[in-house]
Structures are given as structure tokens and as C-alpha cells.
Amino acid sequence: MAQPDPTSFLPLPQAQFHVLVALTAGERHGYAIMQAVETSSDGVVRMGPATLYGTLKRLVDQRLAEELARRPAADDDQRRRYYRLTGLGERVCAAEADRLSGLVRQARTNLRPGLA
Amino acid sequence: MGDRHRLYRGLVRLYPSQFRRDYSDDLVQHFADLVTDRGARAAWARTSLDLTITIPRYRLEQLMNQHQSTTALNITVGLICLGGVAMLTLDSQIGIVLLIAGLALGLTQRSALAASLRVPDSSLRRKRLRTAAVLGVTFALSLATFELTVGDSWTITDTLLAIIGTPAMIAAPLFLIAGLLTPRSKDPVRAR
Numbered sequence: 068m069a070q071p072d073p074t075s076f077l078p079l080p081q082a083q084f085h086v087l088v089a090l091t092a093g094e095r096h097g098y099a100i101m102q103a104v105e106t107s108s109d110g111v112v113r114m115g116p117a118t119l120y121g122t123l124k125r126l127v128d129q130r131l132a133e134e135l136a137r138r139p140a141a142d143d144d145q146r147r148r149y150y151r152l153t154g155l156g157e158r159v160c161a162a163e164a165d166r167l168s169g170l171v172r173q174a175r176t177n178l179r180p181g182l183a
Numbered sequence: 184m185g186d187r188h189r190l191y192r193g194l195v196r197l198y199p200s201q202f203r204r205d206y207s208d209d210l211v212q213h214f215a216d217l218v219t220d221r222g223a224r225a226a227w228a229r230t231s232l233d234l235t236i237t238i239p240r241y242r243l244e245q246l247m248n249q250h251q252s253t254t255a256l257n258i259t260v261g262l263i264c265l266g267g268v269a270m271l272t273l274d275s276q277i278g279i280v281l282l283i284a285g286l287a288l289g290l291t292q293r294s295a296l297a298a299s300l301r302v303p304d305s306s307l308r309r310k311r312l313r314t315a316a317v318l319g320v321t322f323a324l325s326l327a328t329f330e331l332t333v334g335d336s337w338t339i340t341d342t343l344l345a346i347i348g349t350p351a352m353i354a355a356p357l358f359l360i361a362g363l364l365t366p367r368s369k370d371p372v373r374a375r
Contacts (some may be wrong), residue, residue, distance in 0.1 A: 113229060115229050115236075116210045117202075117206075117237035117241070118236070120202075120205075120206040121241060148209060154230065164303055
């Protein structure tokens with residue numbers, strides 16, 4: 068089956084991008100994703116439970132992330148569901164990162180020195 | 184599980200059923216983790232804002248998804264036409280504009296409505312025809328009562344009869360047409 072073009076998903080909503088970035092570090096459950104998003108954004112992005120799971124649902128529906136059938140750690144709480152990036156999710160995340168870094172570059176070029 | 188978790192679990196019931204089925208346990212577990220890690224006050228501060236934003240948002244998304252958008256559009260068309268009829272009864276020309284707008288909207292969604300009507304479903308067909316019959320009787324009774332009680336001045340009873348009778352008058356033929364256009368199921372189990 069032909070894979071969709073990663074750029075067709077761009078621009079990603081902020082919450083989706085944050086969750087994808089959190090999953091680039093490996094398999095995580097919902098609460099760990101929320102913690103990772105908070106850490107990576109220096110506490111600026113604080114996701115509530117429904118925002119997080121709504122975002123995960125969209126990512127799973129779009130096949131950018133998937134739920135793991137097994138738990139990575141045997142001693143972990145079996146009720147927790149773990150998620151990981153799919154191949155498509157990785158490509159979309161990279162494409163969004165490229166898009167944003169281009170935007171940042173442009174902002175730095177256009178703004179007066181010292182502002183950016 | 185504490186009262187706080189029970190209260191949160193209760194609030195989770197306000198989400199659309201599909202989302203609830205998929206994630207209610209995860210949401211409650213997440214809330215419990217928040218309470219353990221950061222205390223009840225911080226957990227509630229975060230989740231109350233989350234609930235306030237996401238409940239209406241997910242409800243609206245559910246309403247506007249492909250399967251149900253036809254229903255939402257039908258209701259909108261019905262309400263616009265109803266408003267048009269109500270304005271015309273008050274001798275307001277805006278009623279004509281509303282009726283034209285309602286008809287235009289109805290025509291633009293005709294293909295979507297037609298597609299939904301073509302799904303064979305005997306039970307839905309019966310339901311639509313039954314609703315049409317109930318609405319027809321309601322309209323007939325309202326009209327008969329109105330004719331018997333109408334006087335020189337407009338009373339609250341007349342207003343009530345108009346409120347009941349007008350929607351019934353509009354909706355009855357719509358349900359009748361919808362019911363007649365809905366094919367019977369070929370599946371014997373569903374057709375029973």
C-alpha cells in the first residue's frame with residue numbers, strides 16, 4: 068500500500084507535534100507522554116488528560132502512532148497502554164521539525180539582531 | 184477509589200460514548216496519577232480546564248462527523264424553515280428570506296440526505312413512518328383545537344398550539360418522505 072506523503076499532514080497541531088516529539092524517545096504510556104511534553108516545553112505546554120488522549124486517538128487514527136500489544140516492562144502496571152511512533156509518524160515528525168526550523172531561520176534573519 | 188476519582192469518573196461520562204469506551208479508564212488512571220504526583224488541587228486545576236474545553240469540543244466533533252452531519256444539517260434546515268414560517272405568521276417579510284435560505288440549504292445537502300436514505304433498513308423505515316404518523320396526528324389535533332378555540336384575541340393557548348402544531352406540520356411530511364424513500368432491509372433478521 069502506498070504511504071501517504073508526510074507533508075500532507077503539515078502543519079501539525081501543536082499538541083500532536085509535542086506528543087510525536089515525546090514518542091521519538093521511545094515507547095511511553097499516556098502519563099509519561101504528558102510529563103515528557105512538560106519537560107520538553109519547559110512547563111509551558113500542560114496537557115490535561117482528555118486533551119492528551121484525544122490527541123493520541125487522532126495520531127493513532129492517522130497511523131502516526133500505534134498502541135503496543137504488549138507492555139515493555141513486565142513489572143509495570145498492566146492497565147497502562149503504551150504508544151510508539153510508526154514509520155509514517157517519524158517521517159511526519161521530521162517534516163514538521165524541518166518546517167518549523169525553516170520558520171525559525173526566517174524569523175532570525177528578518178528580525179533585528181538581538182531580538183531573536 | 185476516593186471521592187475525587189469518583190467525581191472525575193462521573194464527569195468523564197459527559198464525553199461522547201465512543202471516546203468514553205476507548206479512554207475512560209486511561210483518563211481516570213491519569214487523573215489518579217496527577218493527584219498522587221502533584222496533589223488534588225493541582226490535579227483539579229488542570230483537569231477542570233481540560234474538561235471545560237474538551238467536552239464541548241469532542242461533542243461537537245462527534246455531531247459533525249460524517250455519519251451524523253446529515254442529521255445536524257436536517258435539524259438546521261428544519262429550524263430555519265420553522266423560523267421562516269413563524270416570522271410569516273407574524274407578517275414579517277424576513278420569514279420569506281428564512282424559508283428561501285432553508286430551502287437552499289436543504290437542496291445543497293440533498294445528495295448527502297439521499298445517500299443516507301438509500302441505506303436499506305426496515306426498522307429505520309418503520310421508525311420514520313411511525314414518527315410521521317405521530318407528527319401528523321399532533322398537527323391535526325393542534326389545528327382542530329385551534330379552530331375550536333380561536334377567538335378575536337391571540338391567547339396563550341393559541342401560542343402553545345402554534346408552537347406544537349407548526350413544527351409537527353413541517354416535520355410530518357419530511358419524515359413521511361424519508362420513511363417512504365428508505366428501502367426495506369433484504370436481511371431477514373433486520374427486516375423482522
